[in-house]
Amino acid sequence: MGGRPESDNRAAWQPLIADLEQRRTGSRAMGGPAKVARYAAAVPGRLPARARIAALLDEHSFTEIGTLAGGAEIPSDAFVAGSGLLDGRPVFVGAEDFTVQGGSxxxxxxxxxxxxxxxxxxxxxxxxxxxxxAGHRAGNALAGHTATPNDLQALVDLxxxxxxxxxxxxxxxxxxxxxxxxxDFVIMVEGTGALFTAGPPLVAAATGERVDKHTLGGSRVHCVVSGVAHNAVPDDAAALRLARRYLSYFPSHAWQLPPYAGPESGNADVGPRRTEALLDLIPPDARRPYDIRAVLTEVFDAGTVLELQPAHGASIVTALARLGGHAVAVLANQPAVRAGTIDTDAADKAARFVRIAGAFHLPVVFLADNPGVLAGTAAERSGVLRAAARLFAAQHRLRVPKLHLTLRKAFGFGSSVMAMNxxxxxxxxYALPGVTLGGIPAAAGAAAAKQDADTARRLTANEASGPWRSANALSYDDVIAPTEVRDALLAGLTRARARLTGPVEPDRRPDLLP
Structure with missing residues (x-):
């Protein structure tokens, strides 16, 4: 056979491989050792882009794409991207590198x-x-207007x-x-993370407003007020842990069911048990507040409740949890905040949460305890009717198992948006004994309609008979005791076993726009 000897081939490859390794080394150096060291040292716990990816993924599982983009001048073009394993499952990850031209x-x-x-x-x-x-690089304008692919369009399609x-x-x-x-889920690092359409210098140039980056778009703005982001955490390591935990409740894609986590995965609390603590946690008097978070901790598998957006729209709690090892989404009114009254922020938060849960086949548990949708001029001007209607539509369109429990009270549209229909x-x-139900609270309704004392009395008595009258008409499947809540919900999952084990496909109907 002709050709050069193997030893000659090997020697001919060496300069090519050496050139490749030199280019790779330069690209992976990010902004250079000195700049990377200064970046990491400036904020305790802050990790450079490549260290973030390494901490996020399973060890040695990252495979990069586009390592040499940007050439020798702009390492990886300030964006490190590729795939790897997260808890053994394939994921894709991209990280903006602030040490290279501000991550532009x-x-x-x-x-x-x-x-x-x-x-x-x-x-x-x-x-x-x-x-x-920093968004698109300012120098891009000098390079002409060459069309580039648009990741935002692709994100909408995803x-x-x-x-x-x-x-x-x-x-x-x-x-x-x-x-x-x-x-679907946005985590912000407190003290360093900030989101804005334009940063403080551009704001000052465009409007004359002088503002720092955290006042403009820090975690207190977006995790509390705007609701653009979900959870705030103290540092990079906590953010990466939270991302891993969030994804553990979800399937890798919408053609797959959520992963089951039983005893073999360390979750020993998968079986039936009485929820005795609810007798202490939930006051029978619907006028007394209590913290619904303690109820969730008692009902669901131990250590599995993960609340999302805890500081925004706080009169509704949205949480991921496990029930008998199955991942579930939990939507619960929070009586500790305005008695659980549903305002615009709470309804918007809940509607998006329900749509995402339905898209990825998580059963949804509804725990209702509210006096209705917020009334008043401020509420109407905030669009509370549209927000509540959006939540009503989202829960109605669910095709996953819906498990409903009225804890103490549910009035008007506040019951409908919590899947009581x-x-x-x-x-x-289900309902607990003693729940009060109605279109509006009886006393307020009687006063508004100028009813006489006898009619007001009968309306109040009718309201108090809510669970028995509703159970008699099969508005509820049954009335249960607080000690039976976990077991009743587990029985619901057993009833829905075919949908928790069978083949699934994406539900193309829900609108998952922001």
């Missing part, structure tokens, strides 16, 4: 971002984006097909910041 987006990074999102959809794996960047998570590690502006509201595809519908 150049043509190479734009192409990588779009390819990463499309790969997540193509290979049906979750997508995580770690944000800390909604409801694979879980998406955004972590805001530092300031994130413009195009990059839009990744957050287009993701009879014959609306609930797998189970």
């Amino acid at each position: 987006i150049g043509p190479g990074a734009a192409a990588k971002r779009a390819r990463l999102v499309r790969l997540a959809g193509q290979e049906r794996a979750p997508l995580l984006t770690l944000l800390e960047g 909604a409801g097909l694979v879980p998406t998570v955004a972590i805001v590690h530092g300031p994130s502006a413009g195009h990059g910041a839009l990744t957050a509201p287009l993701s 009879p014959f609306d595809a609930q797998t189970v519908a």
Whole structure:
């Protein structure tokens, strides 16, 4: 056979491989050793982009794409991207590198971002984006107007097909910041994370307003007031842990059921048990407040309750949990906040949460204890009717098991948005004894209608008979004791076993827009 000897071939490869390794080394150096060291030292617990990816993924599982984008001048074009394993499952991850031109987006990074999102959809794996960047690079304008792929369009198409998570590690502006509201779950690092359409210098130039980045778009703004983000955490490590935990409740894609976590995974609390503590936790008097979070801790598998958006729309609690090892979504009124009254923020938060749960086949547990939808001029001007209608539509369109329990009270549309409506595809519908029900609270309704004393008395008596009258008409499947709550909900999952084990496909109907 002709050709060069093997030893000659090997020698001919050496300079090519050496050149490749030199280029790789330069790209992986990010902003250079000195700059990376200063970046990490400036904030305790802050990790550079590549260290974040390494801490997030299973050890040695990361495979990079676009390592050489940006050439020798702009390492990885300020965006590190690729795939790896997270708790043994494939995921895709991209991290803006603030040590390289402020994490700004150049043509190479734009192409990588779009390819990463499309790969997540193509290979049906979750997508995580770690944000800390200045948006599109100012110098892009000098390079002409070459069209580049658009990752935001691809993110919209990805909604409801694979879980998406955004972590805001530092300031994130413009195009990059839009990744957050287009993701299912947004985590912000307190003290460093910030989201805005434009940063403080541009705000000052455009409007004359002088504001610092945290007042403009820090975690207190977006996790408490705006609701753009979900949970705030103290540092990078906590953010990465929370992302891993969030994804543990979800399937890798919408063609798959959520993973079961039983004793073999360390969850020993999967069987029936009486919920005796509810007798102490829930006051029978509907006028007395209590913290619904303690109820969730007692009812669901030990150590599995993860509350999402705890500081925004606080009169409704949205949480992920496990019930008998099965991942479930929990929507619960919070009597400790305005008696559980549903305002615009709470309804909007809950509607998006319910839609995401339904898209990924998580059964939804509704725990109702509210006096209705918030009334008043401020509520009407905030659009509370539309927000409540959106939540009503979201729960009605669910095709996953719906498990409903009225704890003490549910009035008017406040009962409907919490899936109490009879014959609306609930797998189970229960009430505790003593619940009060009605279109509006009887005393207020009688006064508003100028009813006489006898009519007011009869309306109040009718309201108090709520559980027995409703159970008699099969508005509820049954009335149960507080000690029976966990077992009744477990029985509901058993009833829905065919839907918890059979083949599934994406539900194309829900609107998962931000």
